[in-house]
Structures are given as structure tokens and as C-alpha cells.
Amino acid sequence: MYSYSMDLAEKLAILAAGARYDASCASSGSNRSSAAGGVCTPAGICHSWTGDGRCVSLLKVLYSNSCRLDCAYCPNRVGADVRRAVFSVDELVQITKDFYRRNYVEGLFLSSGVFADPDVVMDKLTEVARRLRRDEGFGGYIHLKAIPGSGERALREAGLWADRLSANLELPTADSLALLAPEKNGREILSAMRYLSDEMKEAGSFPGRGRSAVFAPAGQSTQIIIGASPEPDRTVLHLASGLYRKLGLRRVYYSAFVPVNRDPRLPCGTPPLLREHRLYQADWLLRFYGYSVDELVDESEPDLDADLDPKTAWALRHPDAFPVDLARADREELLRVPGIGVTGASRILETRRAGGLSLEVLPKLGVAWKRTRHFATVRGAGSDMERDPVLLRALLAVPTPGIVDSGLRRNRTAVSPLQREFEF
Amino acid sequence: MNLRDRIDRTLQAVDAILGKPGDAPSASSAAPLKDPRRAGQLELGLIENVDPAVPRPAEGPPADSRGSGGAGNSDRRRAPRSFRVERALRSLGGDIWESFEYALRTEIPLEREAAAFAARALLCGGEAVSDRSRPEVRAVRAAAFKTRREIHRLLGLLRFAPGSCGVFTAFCEPDNEILDLLAPAFLRRFGAEPFRIVDLRRGRAVDSDGLHIAFRISAEKAPGREPDPTDLWRTYYHAAENSARANPRLRLQFMPRKYWKHLPELDA
Numbered sequence: 001m002y003s004y005s006m007d008l009a010e011k012l013a014i015l016a017a018g019a020r021y022d023a024s025c026a027s028s029g030s031n032r033s034s035a036a037g038g039v040c041t042p043a044g045i046c047h048s049w050t051g052d053g054r055c056v057s058l059l060k061v062l063y064s065n066s067c068r069l070d071c072a073y074c075p076n077r078v079g080a081d082v083r084r085a086v087f088s089v090d091e092l093v094q095i096t097k098d099f100y101r102r103n104y105v106e107g108l109f110l111s112s113g114v115f116a117d118p119d120v121v122m123d124k125l126t127e128v129a130r131r132l133r134r135d136e137g138f139g140g141y142i143h144l145k146a147i148p149g150s151g152e153r154a155l156r157e158a159g160l161w162a163d164r165l166s167a168n169l170e171l172p173t174a175d176s177l178a179l180l181a182p183e184k185n186g187r188e189i190l191s192a193m194r195y196l197s198d199e200m201k202e203a204g205s206f207p208g209r210g211r212s213a214v215f216a217p218a219g220q221s222t223q224i225i226i227g228a229s230p231e232p233d234r235t236v237l238h239l240a241s242g243l244y245r246k247l248g249l250r251r252v253y254y255s256a257f258v259p260v261n262r263d264p265r266l267p268c269g270t271p272p273l274l275r276e277h278r279l280y281q282a283d284w285l286l287r288f289y290g291y292s293v294d295e296l297v298d299e300s301e302p303d304l305d306a307d308l309d310p311k312t313a314w315a316l317r318h319p320d321a322f323p324v325d326l327a328r329a330d331r332e333e334l335l336r337v338p339g340i341g342v343t344g345a346s347r348i349l350e351t352r353r354a355g356g357l358s359l360e361v362l363p364k365l366g367v368a369w370k371r372t373r374h375f376a377t378v379r380g381a382g383s384d385m386e387r388d389p390v391l392l393r394a395l396l397a398v399p400t401p402g403i404v405d406s407g408l409r410r411n412r413t414a415v416s417p418l419q420r421e422f423e424f
Numbered sequence: 425m426n427l428r429d430r431i432d433r434t435l436q437a438v439d440a441i442l443g444k445p446g447d448a449p450s451a452s453s454a455a456p457l458k459d460p461r462r463a464g465q466l467e468l469g470l471i472e473n474v475d476p477a478v479p480r481p482a483e484g485p486p487a488d489s490r491g492s493g494g495a496g497n498s499d500r501r502r503a504p505r506s507f508r509v510e511r512a513l514r515s516l517g518g519d520i521w522e523s524f525e526y527a528l529r530t531e532i533p534l535e536r537e538a539a540a541f542a543a544r545a546l547l548c549g550g551e552a553v554s555d556r557s558r559p560e561v562r563a564v565r566a567a568a569f570k571t572r573r574e575i576h577r578l579l580g581l582l583r584f585a586p587g588s589c590g591v592f593t594a595f596c597e598p599d600n601e602i603l604d605l606l607a608p609a610f611l612r613r614f615g616a617e618p619f620r621i622v623d624l625r626r627g628r629a630v631d632s633d634g635l636h637i638a639f640r641i642s643a644e645k646a647p648g649r650e651p652d653p654t655d656l657w658r659t660y661y662h663a664a665e666n667s668a669r670a671n672p673r674l675r676l677q678f679m680p681r682k683y684w685k686h687l688p689e690l691d692a
Contacts, residue, residue, distance in 0.1 A: 016663035037615025050665035053674025098653035356557030
């Protein structure tokens with residue numbers, strides 16, 4: 001029934017380990033189904049969690065970990081001392097189907113080292129996706145990596161079979177890319193992303209042209225490595241915000257730099273997990289809470305506060321905006337109160353409409369009351385509110401559970417050249 | 425006890441609170457029930473306990489059907505007076521019926537809260553059961569959340585492997601009665617291929633070709649022989665972990681230990 005070669009497990013171990021530095025594992029944003037079985041749920045499904053606390057949603061592997069590029073941060077860079085392996089298309093199709101049927105994963109995330117001409121590599125990934133879709137009737141999720149340097153023809157064909165495509169920017173400025181990944185070209189990667197964005201726009205504007213015309217219905221994402229280069233959070237967030245607004249990205253992933261190679265151009269130390277966490281918090285504020293980058297970081301303070309979540313930090317910088325009267329505030333104002341999230345805001349509004357809102361009931365509404373109480377009243381009545389900014393800061397600066405981090409600022413190289421931001 | 429029985433008895437209790445005995449099952453919709461002035465009757469302390477096991481004579485189904493309502497009689501008549509309330513609750517829209525039903529799918533004894541929740545929704549309108557200053561609203565919604573979360577978790581955590589007769593089978597021991605709610609997602613996922621999901625805790629199974637029949641199973645065990653893909657999955661799981669980022673607490677938060685027993689990547 002199964003025709004796996006003896007060393008397939010070994011291959012899988014190598015090619016999964018090679019892909020684990022890619023933070024993206026989402027299976028969301030698509031809604032397809034196949035008569036032969038298989039379905040994508042728009043919200044995505046997590047199937048397991050590894051010991052690092054990250055969700056396993058897709059079989060995330062490299063097609064091959066052989067690579068001709070020499071990117072300083074990459075475990076698979078040319079000349080790196082790792083065992084090299086390559087899947088066959090048949091093997092990948094079979095493992096994906098087996099894992100899917102057993103409900104181990106929602107589908108396949110396929111990337112690869114650049115072992116040949118970029119178009120050749122891209123076409124290999126596309127061939128796996130096409131085999132799964134066309135020959136096997138596979139209706140699960142497929143995420144293909146846009147191989148750096150591949151042309152529009154190869155990208156277009158990939159988009160016909162994949163749910164999501166992603167070109168990784170990897171570093172936040174062209175200067176850092178030139179330093180650490182000399183064969184990669186930031187503007188080239190951005191123009192590939194722009195091409196994908198245009199194709200997606202067009203596909204979205206012509207519904208009903210039949211299944212084959214749908215181009216990557218789950219859109220595109222990208223990844224930025226945090227802490228391998230000296231850019232402050234402000235540069236990273238400006239970049240992310242531009243990608244969301246101008247190129248319609250679904251997600252920007254921030255990946256704390258894990259030193260795997262010795263290289264004088266790179267910092268050493270532990271991965272800046274707390275910095276990564278703060279960037280994700282800021283990213284959410286940009287996308288769902290109506291904040292702009294300049295409200296979170298500015299020229300004088302270009303990095304997010306390590307000790308406070310970015311919303312609380314904003315609130316402490318704007319004492320005039322508080323306290324907010326929860327009996328009167330609209331949704332937008334509620335969302336700016338520390339400790340109140342999207343769910344909490346909805347519950348406050350619902351309970352208020354039914355006439356039940358009081359100070360006593362607030363802790364039961366799913367808001368982080370220990371933070372919220374210092375910033376909110378109900379019709380002027382507050383509860384143990386601390387207004388002194390110094391005391392308040394000390395009170396709210398609590399360590400983030402589960403994240404051990406010593407590298408937030410330490411990974412910054414001492415002399416930082418002026419990094420010009422991407423323009424697009 | 426049977427979930428449908430629990431729902432029916434709770435619906436009968438709602439009917440008793442609303443105090444309109446004797447209506448024909450097909451009679452009314454939500455509108456004639458609505459009467460916010462009666463909201464004062466809904467304080468939890470004023471509502472009698474709903475006995476989950478024994479139908480109370482005043483509200484139970486007619487004596488003849490009660491007599492024959494033993495186990496194995498799948499044809500047992502449903503208590504007619506729950507129809508009206510069920511239809512009215514469903515017609516309120518939103519997540520009201522779902523919250524009511526999902527709360528009763530837990531093993532938490534909250535029939536009384538569920539009855540108060542439903543009665544309030546019918547008398548005061550759907551918005552009234554978004555008022556989280558009410559204890560019964562919080563209790564029902566918190567319980568419904570547990571059911572909803574477990575469905576979502578098990579959609580990801582069920583593990584299928586070829587079982588007896590080669591049917592792909594998954595075993596689970598869910599806290600809440602959700603087998604029938606899991607099945608449709610896998611019907612789409614498997615397409616024409618047969619599958620089975622077994623709830624070991626309740627001794628029930630659901631099959632792809634009989635989604636509506638939950639039958640008792642004998643003590644069927646998970647297949648002893650592990651075929652290749654399971655080993656490959658273990659290999660993959662360990663290779664995908666980035667130990668430089670170790671954060672076991674976060675994993676536990678998403679995947680509580682009670683689910684590990686049926687996950688091949690985590691059994692010792």
C-alpha cells in the first residue's frame with residue numbers, strides 16, 4: 001500500500017528541519033473544496049503544536065535544501081555543513097496525501113533552496129501542486145514559496161494551483177540584504193510581490209471565470225527576519241504597513257533571528273523572541289485596532305517598549321485621552337483602552353445596550369481588568385485607579401509569560417549605517 | 425443521559441416558565457411570546473431545578489410514551505411541548521439556539537441556567553441574552569464556548585489511521601458531546617472515502633455512511649500495528665520544532681495534555 005523508500009524518513013527530517021525557520025504556517029484565507037475529498041476552511045486549522053509553542057498546520061518542507069545562494073543567516077547557504085537531500089515529486093505527493101487523510105495537516109507548504117535556475121526550481125514546486133490538484137483531486141491547502149529570481153511566467157503558473165504564495169523579503173532594507181544576502185535583490189523581490197499583487201487583484205475582479213482562472217485565492221504573505229540586521233522597529237513597521245496597504249498582503253511574519261552560522265556580519269546570542277512578540281502586537285494594532293505606525297514608534301523612540309505592550313505604552317504617552325468612560329465610548333475608543341480587545345469591546349457594547357454595564361461586571365467580560373481599570377470608568381466611577389505615570393508604568397510592566405528573552409536590544413550591532421527604507 | 429432528552433427537559437422547563445400550557449406543537453413563533461414586563465420572573469432563584477433524569481409529571485410527556493421510553497427505543501416520541509420553544513428559539517436567529525444547545529452538550533449541570541437563558545431570550549428579545557451582567561447568560565455562554573472550542577480543537581487533533589476493515593478511524597475522548605458536530609467537516613475532507621470517529625468516553629461512534637446514527641460500540645481498540653505514515657509524522661513533528669525557541673507552556677495552552685493520549689506525535 002505504501003511505497004516509501006527506506007531513507008524517506010531521513011529525507012523528511014532534513015527537509016523539515018531546513019524549512020522550520022520560515023514562520024508562516026497558516027492554512028487560512030481559502031475556501032475551496034474538491035469532489036474527490038479535501039476542503040479549505042477560511043479560518044484555517046491547527047493540527048498540532050511543537051515544543052516551541054508554534055502551530056503545525058501544514059506539512060512545511062523544502063523540495064531540496066541544496067542552494068547556490070550564500071545568505072549569511074541561512075542554515076542551507078552554499079557551503080554550509082548540512083546534509084543535503086531532495087524529494088521526488090511522487091514522494092511529496094504521497095506524503096501530503098497520507099498526512100492529509102490522517103488529519104495531521106491541512107495541506108502542504110513547499111519551499112526550496114535555489115539548486116538550479118530560479119524558474120526551474122519554481123516549476124518543480126508548481127509541478128508538485130499541479131500533480132496534487134489535477135491528478136489526485138487534492139482539495140487541501142497549498143502554500144508555495146515564490147523562489148527569489150523566478151520570472152513572471154513561473155509565478156503565474158504557480159498561482160494557478162496554489163492557495164497562497166509568498167516571496168520572503170527576509171531583511172527590512174535593501175542595504176541589509178546587500179550585506180547579508182548579496183545575491184538577493186530587494187527591489188527584485190518587491191517587484192515580484194507587486195506582480196503577484198496585480199495578478200491577485202485581477203483574479204479577484206473577474207469572478208466566475210472558472211476555477212483555473214483563480215489566482216492564489218488566499219493571497220500572499222512575506223517574512224522579515226528580526227535582529228539579524230540593525231534596523232529599528234520603526235523601519236520594520238513602516239515596511240509592514242506599506243505592504244499591507246499598497247500590496248494587499250494578508251500577513252507579514254516576523255521571525256526572531258536564530259544564529260545558526262558563525263559569521264562576523266551577524267550578531268550572536270539568543271533569538272529576540274520578546275521583540276518578535278512586540279512586533280506582532282504592533283502588527284495587530286495596525287491591522288485591527290486603527291493605529292498608525294507613527295503612533296506606536298517615532299524618530300525619537302524608534303523601538304517598541306520591551307516592558308509594555310505597545311497599546312499600554314501608547315496610553316501612557318497619552319494621559320489626556322484617559323480615563324475613558326465605558327458607558328459612552330464608541331467601539332474605536334474602546335479598542336484603544338489597554339486590556340480591551342476586539343471581543344471585550346463587543347461584549348461591553350452588547351452588555352451596555354442591554355442596560356447591564358457596571359463597574360462590578362467588567363472583570364467578567366473578558367477584558368484584562370488589571371490593566372483596564374487604570375484607564376477606564378463607568379459613568380465617572382473608577383476602581384483603584386492609579387494615575388501617577390511612574391507608578392502606573394511600574395505596575396503594568398509585567399514579564400510576558402513563557403517568553404524567555406535576553407536578546408531584545410543586545411542583538412543590535414553597535415554601529416548602524418543609515419538604512420534607507422524600501423520605497424514602493 | 426441522552427443529549428436530546430436533556431435538551432427536551434430543559435425546553436419543557438422553559439415552557440413551564442413561560443406558562444402557556446397546552447399549546448399545539450405547531451402553534452406559535454417568537455412574537456407572541458415576547459413580554460418584557462415578565463422579566464422579573466426570571467431571577468434564577470425563582471426558577472425550579474430542572475431534574476435531568478426524571479420527567480416531572482406536570483411537564484413530562486404523556487404517561488404512555490414515558491412508559492415505553494427505555495433505552496434502545498429510538499422511536500420514542502419527543503415531548504411535544506418542547507417544539508414550540510425550540511422553534512421560537514431558533515427563529516430568534518444569531519447564536520442563541522446554538523449557545524443554548526452547545527451549553528447542554530457539556531457535562532456541566534446548568535439546565536436551570538439554560539432554561540432561564542432561553543426564557544429571557546424569548547420574553548425580552550435576543551439582545552437580552554448578550555447582557556453579561558446576568559449570571560445565567562455568563563454560565564450558558566461560557567459553557568457554549570467550551571463546546572465550541574473543543575470542536576475547533578478536535579477538528580485539528582483527531583488522528584485517523586486504518587482500523588478494522590480498513591476504514592480510517594479516529595479515537596477521541598471529548599469533554600463534551602460533539603461527535604455529530606465533528607462529522608460533517610470530515611465528510612467534506614474525505615469525499616467518497618469511508619471513515620469513522622469513535623468517542624471512547626461515551627462509547628459511541630459515527631460513520632461516514634450513517635452520520636445520523638450514533639451506535640454503541642464494543643471495546644474496539646486503536647490499531648496496534650502502526651503503518652509507515654504515522655512514523656513519518658513523528659519524524660516530521662520532531663524535525664519541525666525549533667528548539668532555540670522552546671516554549672512548552674505555550675504548547676500546553678493550545679494543546680492541553682488531556683488530548684495527547686490520541687496524538688501519535690506525542691505518545692511516549
